[in-house]
């Protein structure tokens with residue numbers, strides 16, 4: 001299927017609570033295997049849009065159409081486990097549908113996310129970065145055709161962050177999928193070639209990063225934070241080989 005085969009369309013979607021429009025008149029098309037970055041200030045409606053796509057809430061206006069059977073993967077912004085609930089990493093991951101990936105493919109995910117030693121551990125006792133890796137694995141094990149990442153880099157140290165961005169940029173063929181990445185990391189968003197949608201209740205602008213920075217509304221929202229092109233500087237360290245990054 002080509003990059004331009006449509007996967008999902010939002011048509012004039014709004015979500016209101018009473019008189020308040022959380023998102024309004026949203027038109028978005030996502031193609032098969034396309035990566036789209038979603039940015040916008042706090043309260044812009046990004047999480048609301050994600051909930052609409054996940055089907056957790058229904059549009060109060062407009063409609064959402066899947067052009068292919070959707071298999072959604074979702075990596076949440078936060079994951080909290082009640083302190084009294086025993087939940088091991090392997091218990092959480094066991095919820096994925098085992099028929100969708102081969103054993104070797106599942107092992108690829110465990111190996112690349114360095115999860116093998118974490119499997120017997122309690123979710124409650126994991127560090128932030130370890131939790132993110134488990135949540136990423138959980139989303140991928142379902143072999144989604146649309147993967148939604150909600151601020152996936154929160155709480156990650158710079159090395160792990162660089163590594164995780166690279167991981168999602170270079171997913172192997174068997175995991176290739178469309179991605180919607182909610183991000184506050186303008187530097188990552190603007191250095192890539194992925195389509196960017198800037199939300200501020202409505203879509204205030206969208207396009208390739210090179211086109212985006214020049215629109216007036218974008219400048220107003222982000223101009224003061226986005227003055228210089230980003231230069232990517234992984235923190236090299238004599239004592240840490242790239243494979244030790246995790």
Ligand SMILES: Nc1ncnc2c1ncn2[C@@H]1O[C@H](COP(=O)(O)OP(=O)(O)OP(=O)(O)O)[C@@H](O)[C@H]1O
Pocket residue numbers: 017022040041042043044045046047048049
């Ligand atoms: N159930 C609700 N009832 C009332 N207001 C809500 C509800 N859910 C969200 N809101 C409000 O809607 C607005 C959009 O919220 P949303 O969480 O979608 O924003 P966001 O772009 O994800 O923000 P952030 O970057 O801070 O995570 C916010 O002002 C929020 O307070």
